[in-house]
Amino acid sequence: MATLKYVLxxxxxxxxxxxxNAEYWCGYSDDNLRDWRVNKASECRLPTGTGELVLIEAExxxxxxxxxxxxxxxxxxxxxxxxxxxxxxxxxxxxxxxLTTAKLQKICSLKKDGGHELLTSDGVxxxxxxxxxxxxxxxxxxEAGEKDCGMPEVLKVxxxxxxxxxxxxxxxxxxxxxxxxxxxxxxxxxxxxxPTYPExxxxxxxxxxxACHLTNYYKNRHACGWFANDNGMRGSKMSxxxxxxxxxxxxxxxKDGEVEVTKPFRRLDNHDESLSYVKGYIQCxxxxxxxxxxxxxxxxxxxxxxxxxxxxxxxxxxxVHKS
Numbered sequence: 001m002a003t004l005k006y007v008l009x010x011x012x013x014x015x016x017x018x019x020x021n022a023e024y025w026c027g028y029s030d031d032n033l034r035d036w037r038v039n040k041a042s043e044c045r046l047p048t049g050t051g052e053l054v055l056i057e058a059e060x061x062x063x064x065x066x067x068x069x070x071x072x073x074x075x076x077x078x079x080x081x082x083x084x085x086x087x088x089x090x091x092x093x094x095x096x097x098x099l100t101t102a103k104l105q106k107i108c109s110l111k112k113d114g115g116h117e118l119l120t121s122d123g124v125x126x127x128x129x130x131x132x133x134x135x136x137x138x139x140x141x142x143e144a145g146e147k148d149c150g151m152p153e154v155l156k157v158x159x160x161x162x163x164x165x166x167x168x169x170x171x172x173x174x175x176x177x178x179x180x181x182x183x184x185x186x187x188x189x190x191x192x193x194x195p196t197y198p199e200x201x202x203x204x205x206x207x208x209x210x211a212c213h214l215t216n217y218y219k220n221r222h223a224c225g226w227f228a229n230d231n232g233m234r235g236s237k238m239s240x241x242x243x244x245x246x247x248x249x250x251x252x253x254x255k256d257g258e259v260e261v262t263k264p265f266r267r268l269d270n271h272d273e274s275l276s277y278v279k280g281y282i283q284c285x286x287x288x289x290x291x292x293x294x295x296x297x298x299x300x301x302x303x304x305x306x307x308x309x310x311x312x313x314x315x316x317x318x319x320v321h322k323s
C-alpha cells in the first residue's frame with residue numbers, strides 16, 4: 001500500500017501542475033479559445049474597477065437550445081457573450097449575457113424602436129438598441145464611461161433553423177407518394193425574407209392527383225389542393241381541401257373577385273396580421289374558379305404577391321358519385 005502511495009504521488013503532482021499552468025482568459029481555456037474561435041481582441045470593451053467589460057465574439061460558441069422562438073440546427077453557432085473579465089477569470093453577471101442573432105431578432109421584433117436592457121449587474125450595464133424592429137447597436141457602460149459598439153458580424157449571421165429533411169409543407173415523403181403530390185417545381189409557391197424573422201416566410205398551393213377523398217362528392221380518391229407553409233420544422237396546412245366541386249361552390253357565391261381561404265399564420269413572436277401576414281386566395285371570374293393568389297407581408301419589407309392558374313388536372317377531376 002505504501003508503495004502504491006509513492007507511485008501515485010508524482011502523477012497527482014504532475015496533473016496538479018498541468019492544471020495550475022493552464023492558460024485562461026476571461027474564463028476560457030486555450031482549448032475553448034481555439035475550438036470556439038473566440039475573438040480575444042473584441043473592440044467592444046470598457047475598463048471596470050477590477051478588469052474590463054467585454055462583448056466577446058465567437059464563431060462557434062453557442063449550442064442554442066430549442067424554445068418557443070425557433071428550433072436551431074444542432075451544434076455550435078456564432079454569437080457573443082457579455083463578460084466582466086478579471087484576468088483569467090470571469091465574474092458572474094445577471095441578465096441577457098448570451099447573445100445570438102435569433103435572440104436579438106426576437107427582442108427587436110417585439111420592441112420595434114428604442115433600447116432594451118440586456119443587463120445591469122455588478123456596476124456594469126448593456127443595452128441593445130432597436131430601430132424598425134431590427135437590432136442596430138449594443139451600448140455598454142461601466143464606471144469608465146459608455147461605448148457604442150454597433151453590431152458585431154457574428155450577430156448578423158442568421159442562426160440556422162432546423163428542418164426535417166424528409167418533410168415539407170406538412171407532408172413527409174410517404175405522404176407525397178401516397179397522395180400523388182405534384183413535383184415542387186410545379187407548385188405555386190412564394191417565399192419572402194424578413195430580417196426580423198429566423199427563417200423565410202413561405203406559402204404554397206399544394207395539390208395532388210389522389211390527394212383527397214371527399215366522400216360527399218367522390219367514391220374514390222381524387223385530385224385536390226390546399227394552402228400550406230413550410231415554416232417551422234416541417235411546415236403546416238393552412239386551409240381546407242379544395243377539389244373541383246368545392247371550388248365551383250365557392251365561386252358560385254363569389255362570382256367575380258377573390259376569396260381569402262387561409263387561417264391566420266401565427267408568427268413565433270405573436271404579431272397580429274395587421275403588421276405581418278401570410279395569406280392564400282382563390283380567384284373567381286364569372287362564377288368559375290380560375291386562379292390562386294399568394295400574399296406575404298413581412299414585418300420589415302414590402303408585401304409580395306404571386307398569382308398562378310388553378311392546376312388543370314384539379315379542375316378536370318369532377319365528382320363521380322357513389323351508385
